[in-house]
Amino acid sequence: GAGVSQSPSNKVTEKGKDVELRCDPISGHTALYWYRQRLGQGLEFLIYFQGNSAPDKSGLPSDRFSAERTGESVSTLTIQRTQQEDSAVYLCASSLRSGGGDGYGYTFGSGTRLTVV
């Protein structure tokens, strides 16, 4: 596609429920990243996929968070047993090759605004 697409754009969920967020990267972009942006704060790295390599999960805040990616296409970020502190905008980005590591910039999606009530 022309850009990085994320769905849903907004999600309100009850505390304790599971949520699944989706990201469609730009076609041909082998690297995909998930970040979290809490209100008024910077971007917090969550996870990074590069082709068929093992993902870099070092930013996932707890075992309630997980992500999958099928080949070099769609990725889903799953949050189990959501808590109020999970409320944030979840941003997905994709890039050619390994993105920042090779000096390529990211293309970001518009994000999913998650509100846990």
Added chain:
Amino acid sequence: AQSVTQLGSHVSVSEGALVLLRCNYSSSVPPYLFWYVQYPNQGLQLLLKYTSAATLVKGINGFEAEFKKSETSFHLTKPSAHMSDAAEYFCAVSGGDTGRRALTFGSGTRLQVQP
């Protein structure tokens, strides 16, 4: 650990005045450096990047940034602010000491432009 620091969470300038947004990184090996802009209710856009070529980097919308190794800085400037420049600006770093491929972002600087 590699990090990036943005001095000043809020900067306010008058229209037509110089814009200076500060960014310092910590790495003994020069990393890749980026500036992103986030306009209200929009996603992040790449403004410019430093990838070890020219130390003065020009980006979109009249912005530029200079990589200064001796100061471990990558400050963003624009000679004359426009109302449309009001946004949040993020400095980001990758590579460097850790060789980390994922970008590490600063906490952001919100730029206000007064008429």
